[in-house]
Amino acid sequence: MIIFPNRDAVIKNIQKNVANKEYNKKVEIDDPQMTTKESINRINEYFRKRATPIGKVKNLCARAIYRGVTWVENRHTEVVGLENLTALDRKKGAIITTNHFNPLENTVIRRFMNKAKLHKRLFIISQDTNLAMKGLVGFLMNNYDIIPLSKSINYLGQTFPKILKKIINDGNYVLIYPEEEMWFNYRKPRPLKRGTYFYAAKINAPIISCFVELKDLPSFEPNTNDTIHRVKAIVHVLPVIFPDPNKSAKENSLRMMEQDYNQKKEAYEKAYGKKLTYDFEPEDIAGWVGPNADKK
Template sequence: MIEKDKGRLEVLARIEEYEKKGWWSKDVEEDPPTIPLTPDKVDYLNKKLKNKIATLFVNIVAIHFIKKLVKTGQMIIKDIKGIENYEAIKDSGAVLTCNHFNPFDNFAIHYALFPYLYYKNGRALYKVIREGNYTNFPGLYGFFFRHCNTLPLSANFSTMKNFMAAMKVLLERGEKVLVYAEQGMWWNYRKPRPLTVGAFKFSVESNVPVLPIFITMNDSDKIGGDGFPIQEYTLHFLPAIYPDPNKSAKENMEMLRDKNYAAWKEVYETTYGIPLSYSCENSENN
């Protein structure tokens, strides 16, 4: 019998603590201090030829890597529901939101969208990531992080100005951008967490829909190297939510956030057959 990984047990204990305290967007992983990202270190739109070539190479490798994960049972896709909701907006720029519970949960979304991306129409799935994930990793791992259509956030004002400009270009040309509106990753956490309103700013500013995705999971009969059951994922693609032209930007951001959360909540309660509740007594969503 494989002993449960001590680090994962500590993370689960922090998740329990943070839920009680309502620290919804706080990261439970012990990541190293972030190296600041300056404007000269990121080419958001791949304007440089060397970055275009690197991105093409990394995407080809990533496709094979994701398919291998599924083939070997290291990532289990049990079902994909509601893909017609993606098809309804496949020709439009869109902000995709998903619950964040695993470093590779975006791989599951990639797998579901392979028929619509890359060689099919030249599109890619862009991902908004934290600054440290872009700057902290050296070597080959860092190379892949930096060239897999990632859009790093930054504490640097000039870098964020470039980020926002690039986001607008991507959405208006029809790209799909995955945003983790919960922010911090909570490992194998099954509940939807209250969402940050800023994630919906991209949708409002570019007047594109938000497509909520919620991944539910159940234990498989396979035990991973960390001593915990490998999860079986069911991906739920939900109906797109559109900004209201009669509302202000602030009102739209709040409306999109609330509708996104409500859609996730309904999937959670329907799938698991229990009402959504938190141990946090002062949660406004409790």
Template sequence: MIEKDKGRLEVLARIEEYEKNGWFTKDVEEDPPTIPLTPDKVDYLNKKLSNKIATFFVNIGAKRFINNLVKNGQMVIKGIEGIENYEAIKDSGAILTCNHFNPFDNFAIHYALFPYMYRGNGKVLWKVIREGNYTNFPGLYGFFFRHCNTLPLSANFSTMKNFMVAMKVLLERGEKVLVYAEQGMWWNYRKPRPLTVGAFKFAVESKVPVLPIFITMNDSDKIGGDGFPIQEYTLHFLPAIYPDPEKSTKENMEMLKDKNYAAWKEVYEKVYGIPLTYSCDPDKIK
């Protein structure tokens, strides 16, 4: 029997502590210090030929890598529900939101969307990622993070100005951008967490819909190298949510955030058959 990984046990203990305190956006992983991302270190729109070439080949490799994960049982996709909701907005720019419970949960979304993307049609999935994942994530995954249509956030004001310009350009030309509105990644956490408004600001300012995605999990009968059961994923693509032209930017951001959370909550309670509750006092949720 494989012993459970000490690091994962520590993360689970932090998740329990953070939920009790209502710290839902805090990171539970001990990530290395972030290297600041300056404007000269990122080409958001892949304007440079070298980046276009790298991205082309990385996307081919990433698609093969993800398909092999599924083929070898390292990532288990149990089901994909509501894909017609994606089809309804496939020709529009859109913000996609998803619960964040694994460093590579976006691989599951890629897999579900392969019939629509990465087929020589110019359609790809763009991802907003944390600064540190772009600047100092090691090895093959780090190379993927830097050359797989990623949009790194940054503490640098000038870099973020370029980020916002790129976001607007992408949405206006019909691209799909995945944003983790929960912020920090909570490993194998099954509940939806309260959302932040940033993702919804992008949608409101570019007048595009938000497509909520919620991934539910159950333990498989296979044990991973960390000593924990490999999770079986079911992806739920939910109906798109649209900004209201009669509302202000702030009102729309709150409205989209609340509707997204409510949609996730409904799926959680239906699939798991239990009401959504947290261990913290309601007034501590922040």
């Protein structure tokens, strides 16, 4: 998995947020910042460029890069629970949810889709600030199949659900992280935010519920001074969650969110053999050689 700098500071932020019971709060440092107006301007420019011939070429390039990265990063990745997709209508798309622990964890989901023979495009919901990133990551954020998320009420209430509905109705898949912020290599499923499930209910989209288990490998990530082991991902595919046509969007969103959290919680407890609590322990960060741990 890709390793950004400042992991020690990020892990300290995770510890602080856990102590404060703020499980959806940002922990990364030096992320780009922008106002709502800047966000909408950048998002409009993003979609304008994507519709141009050069934008379409760049999209093909970005997708090719992701296919290569998916192969390189997931040679050890396992997928279990594919039998839970039996009830899924493969002619229609779906929303995929999983725990949010690494910038390239979406390649783990791409690996799962390949194993499940879900041969459609995977779109990823990403914060608007990621469009301001530089270098290769910035190129991918601006040219891959990204759906940016803004704090604009009008965008969230009008534009965003229309984009989501079209993608789903075209038979494609959308990866959304209901934990919101990425917590580096954090093993535990965190409390979920309701927005994902409200949109799913509004557009009548099923939820493919996933939980990614992380196992430490003997080797270390480069440029981490032997403090971060590489990790192996195991994708647990959980029962698909469908909206109830007899319930309102609000009722469905609450029910679907609760079911998704409970499934992820149960998957965590089975995978790691212990009850889920939010007391911080060094092993909560996969691969991390904590302050009192011996290097493997």
